[in-house]
Amino acid sequence: MMLSTNDQRVYPAVGGLSRGTSSRVVSRTHTDVAQREAMKPEQLQHIWIITGPTGSGKSTVAKYLKQELKLPFLEGDDFHPQSNKDKMSNSTPLTDADRWDWLISLRDTACEILCPSASNNYQAPSGVIMTCSALKQKYRDVMRVAAYGHPTVRIHFIYLKAEEDVLMRRVHERKSHYMKSHMVHSQFEALEEPTAEWDTLAVDVTAPRDEVQRRVSAVVAAKLAEYEC
Template identity: 65%
Template sequence: MLSAGERPQPPHASIVDSTVSKARIMPDLANGTNGVTSSKPAQMQHIWIVTGPAGCGKSTVGNVLRTELGVPFLEGDDYHPAANKDKMGHGIPLTDEDRWDWLISLRQAAIDALSPSEDNNFHPPAGVVVACSALKQKYRDVMRVAAYGSSSVQIHFVYLKLSEEVLMQRVTQRESHYMKSGMVHSQLAALEEPKGEWDAITINVEGTMEEVQRNVIDAVVEKLAEYK
């Protein structure tokens, strides 16, 4: 079993190698060192990526974690280009090619959120929460690059699991959203659950919202305890 500090190389190296060198610039900046070695231990920062298909509650859970952890929250849908939103709005599933730029943009936004800025009074936050479907392992591998090159940045995936029937009900009830109910089936067909992925937590979200929130918070608090 891997310890909290170990990071296995993802199998999809050809996908992530082209951008990993850029991501390695981030950790030193995030900790305000500008690459200069400091005797003071760096603050551990956590990237929490809330994953799952449309309707699983990523935005709701993400906002709960934002409040609980006191960190920024990034809504992955906001980083889709207009062309992607248009395709999904017309019931056309996204291809891998449609997703790469979106994932890279979202990953960079997460990296930027960890850095000192006027938004955080130049005090880097303890982490950031990101809502991102990350349906396939290779998509998660792209996001994992955000933590490469720094022992003070750790990434976690919080996978929200529930049935297709409930997903359909939830998506149908949503108003003014480009993701329509017809897309649920295609997302589930593409879904690769993070079984056996060392940095992933699976949460069953079939219960009430109060139960879901409590289960998610408990799981995150338990994971954070491993780094103390």
């Protein structure tokens, strides 16, 4: 499974393509669907994207899943350039332009991990876990490109859901983190909740940590069980 790291745009929908290319896309889509339906569970690779505004506990949940599923983990914050971190530490919201290269870099790194290579002894892992706020649908669409044309890959967003005042309080209590409590409000202003999107698993994270971990484990186990049917 391999994607070009030079990809800089989300692929357009069939309706946005020229007449000469639409039939080829439809044909390829039908082929991909057939291939996906024929996949055995052990052949699948899952990208688990832990999403939500700052303060929702993305890193904590992701590290827990890393231990439970024994999968590689990518911390989304590590992929932000220093200019983005400087903006956020100064309570300056990121623009779409600020986020674009960050999203592509994170996505392409996940794709590289899922490819057989010398670094994994040509035994690619069954999945990868990453944190990514993915506040807007178009940001999530960038990540979904990872599965285009690759029938083994399944994308799952685990949306950590909580009220703004809860996350504001959590971030206010953080020590030595570049994201300040002021950023919570700006992220909620930008947030387009993914609860109606088919590949999203929503988890209420207002409970204590142990209960949140139990809920996440339950939704992940239930999703994986669907592929065993």
